[in-house]
Amino acid sequence: MKDKDVYILGIETSCDETAVAIVKNGKETIANVVASQIESHKRFGGVVPEIASRHHVEQITMILEEALTEANMTMEEMDAIAVTEGPGLVGALLVGVNAAKALAFAHQKPLIGVHHIAGHIYANRLEKEFQFPLLSLVVSGGHTELILMEEHGDFKVIGETRDDAAGEAYDKVARTLQLPYPGGPKIDQLAKEGEASILFPRAWLEDGSYDFSFSGLKSAVINTLHNAKQRDKVIKKEDLAASFQESVVEVLVKKTFKAAEQFDVKQVIVAGGVAANSGLRTALEETFADKKFELMIPPLPLCTDNAAMIAAAGTIAYEQGHRAAWDLNANPSLDIEIYSARSNK
Amino acid sequence: MNILAIDTSNQVMTVAITRGGELIAETIINVKRNHSVGLMPAIDNLLKDANMLPKELDKIVVAKGPGSYTGVRIGLSTAKTMAWTLNIPVIGVSSLEILARNFFQSQDVICPFFDARRGLVYTGLYQETNLKKEEQNLLFSDWLVKLKDVEGKILFVSPDLSIHKETIKDILKEKAVFPPAIFHVPRASVLAEIAEEKEIEDVHALTPNYLRMVEAEAIWLKEQAEKNND
Ligand SMILES: [Zn+2]
Numbered sequence: 001m002k003d004k005d006v007y008i009l010g011i012e013t014s015c016d017e018t019a020v021a022i023v024k025n026g027k028e029t030i031a032n033v034v035a036s037q038i039e040s041h042k043r044f045g046g047v048v049p050e051i052a053s054r055h056h057v058e059q060i061t062m063i064l065e066e067a068l069t070e071a072n073m074t075m076e077e078m079d080a081i082a083v084t085e086g087p088g089l090v091g092a093l094l095v096g097v098n099a100a101k102a103l104a105f106a107h108q109k110p111l112i113g114v115h116h117i118a119g120h121i122y123a124n125r126l127e128k129e130f131q132f133p134l135l136s137l138v139v140s141g142g143h144t145e146l147i148l149m150e151e152h153g154d155f156k157v158i159g160e161t162r163d164d165a166a167g168e169a170y171d172k173v174a175r176t177l178q179l180p181y182p183g184g185p186k187i188d189q190l191a192k193e194g195e196a197s198i199l200f201p202r203a204w205l206e207d208g209s210y211d212f213s214f215s216g217l218k219s220a221v222i223n224t225l226h227n228a229k230q231r232d233k234v235i236k237k238e239d240l241a242a243s244f245q246e247s248v249v250e251v252l253v254k255k256t257f258k259a260a261e262q263f264d265v266k267q268v269i270v271a272g273g274v275a276a277n278s279g280l281r282t283a284l285e286e287t288f289a290d291k292k293f294e295l296m297i298p299p300l301p302l303c304t305d306n307a308a309m310i311a312a313a314g315t316i317a318y319e320q321g322h323r324a325a326w327d328l329n330a331n332p333s334l335d336i337e338i339y340s341a342r343s344n345k
Numbered sequence: 346m347n348i349l350a351i352d353t354s355n356q357v358m359t360v361a362i363t364r365g366g367e368l369i370a371e372t373i374i375n376v377k378r379n380h381s382v383g384l385m386p387a388i389d390n391l392l393k394d395a396n397m398l399p400k401e402l403d404k405i406v407v408a409k410g411p412g413s414y415t416g417v418r419i420g421l422s423t424a425k426t427m428a429w430t431l432n433i434p435v436i437g438v439s440s441l442e443i444l445a446r447n448f449f450q451s452q453d454v455i456c457p458f459f460d461a462r463r464g465l466v467y468t469g470l471y472q473e474t475n476l477k478k479e480e481q482n483l484l485f486s487d488w489l490v491k492l493k494d495v496e497g498k499i500l501f502v503s504p505d506l507s508i509h510k511e512t513i514k515d516i517l518k519e520k521a522v523f524p525p526a527i528f529h530v531p532r533a534s535v536l537a538e539i540a541e542e543k544e545i546e547d548v549h550a551l552t553p554n555y556l557r558m559v560e561a562e563a564i565w566l567k568e569q570a571e572k573n574n575d
Contacts, residue, residue: 054555056418090415106399106400106426106427
């Protein structure tokens with residue numbers, strides 16, 4: 001006989017989206033509400049942490065209400081409250097963490113702290129069940145990591161960026177090209193219209209390393225633009241974007257494929273905001289076309305920050321018995337392997 | 346009526362529970378520490394001491410600032426969410442008013458303030474239970490000069506009194522009165538008392554009383570104004 005259904009309410013406020021979701025059994029989205037603040041931050045060319053925190057505290061109860069209304073459920077029906085504990089902006093995280101504590105305390109329900117990246121990975125489980133071992137390429141504004149999972153709740157970092165995250169490199173190049181914030185999707189758009197005619201460096205690093213480095217590439221792009229300007233040469237923005245994107249994508253995809261082979265994984269999943277990048281999606285689909293490894297790329301709304309992913313990861317943590325105490329704090333630099341160790345104790 | 350009162354807006358963390366206007370339990374901790382870590386355990390302990398369940402609460406009142414932005418938001422996120430989910434009223438009270446209320450029986454004018462660094466303070470002027478001069482964020486020396494026109498003595502109340510005491514004495518001389526140190530600490534029981542007479546607010550609309558714009562926003566607005574003048 002199947003056990004009773006598990007309903008988890010998730011809260012995510014680590015950056016500039018205030019999000020609440022309800023997920024059933026870790027796999028089925030019942031409600032998923034995301035209030036984006038992008039319009040408020042646009043004029044500053046990036047997220048202003050204090051403004052993000054102010055929005056969160058203004059929005060949080062409204063978003064909670066919307067989610068419960070959308071699900072047509074009550075707090076009493078929830079089994080636990082899961083919240084992004086870190087990493088992220090501390091002031092922003094604190095709003096979610098304290099709201100989650102208030103909810104859990106008021107109804108005397110279990111409270112679960114969730115790692116934001118574990119959330120991004122588990123967004124994929126809302127689409128399809130995981131098969132282990134599983135390799136996840138996590139690419140976002142703050143992260144570029146290859147994470148190996150042998151089982152649920154177990155995260156091992158086999159490669160990570162040594163300097164800029166891929167998304168960060170996109171933002172910086174976008175700023176150099178004077179594209180409006182957020183620049184990543186704009187570069188992706190331009191790249192489609194241009195030709196990768198400039199050969200930018202690929203940072204493969206030492207043999208066998210799954211680490212990444214994007215700062216050299218970023219500098220090369222900026223230098224190319226600068227030199228062209230000095231010589232009154234015109235470089236098409238589209239071509240520059242296409243060349244830059246090709247360099248990023250090639251490194252990401254080749255390293256992911258190599259790691260998939262070495263660790264003989266069953267699935268390769270892509271997680272994080274940059275997973276929405278069409279250049280990356282296309283290259284991954286081509287590379288993994290032979291179906292040796294099953295490739296999973298989440299639909300766009302699940303790539304960007306949302307709370308369904310936190311509830312999904314929170315469900316596993318709940319089933320594995322993680323419980324946060326009332327002194328749960330926001331942890332802006334929470335390490336995923338330390339988080340992972342909670343499952344293995 | 347069971348009231349839960351919370352103030353995490355400045356260094357002091359204070360939480361209280363009152364029943365029918367009577368104080369049942371209160372916590373006041375005046376050390377530098379993270380309110381996000383301390384607040385919920387304090388609420389949990391107080392409710393246990395009061396032998397009360399969260400769902401037996403009838404009203405929540407919270408200090409809404411001015412003060413530490415983060416501290417204010419910890420209090421408000423907690424109070425708003427708890428009130429919303431328990432479907433009970435929530436009230437936000439100015440952190441300056443809570444301090445002023447320590448002297449509700451005084452006939453003197455009361456000047457509560459919090460240090461806001463670089464010579465700035467958050468302050469206002471209260472008499473008995475009324476706000477006499479609007480709360481603002483300004484240079485304390487400018488404010489003190491304005492206070493010279495106020496009739497009678499002025500009682501200065503602040504956990505940050507030691508930083509500014511000499512300046513106050515220099516500008517206002519005998520006009521300034523300084524109560525003993527223990528009365529410069531906000532008390533959640535006083536906050537609960539204030540809540541008895543305040544109007545209930547819409548939970549979603551309750552926002553912090555920052556008294557200050559985000560710096561990036563202030564700069565942006567200034568730039569826009571300059572552009573428009575060109
Ligand atoms: Zn994210």
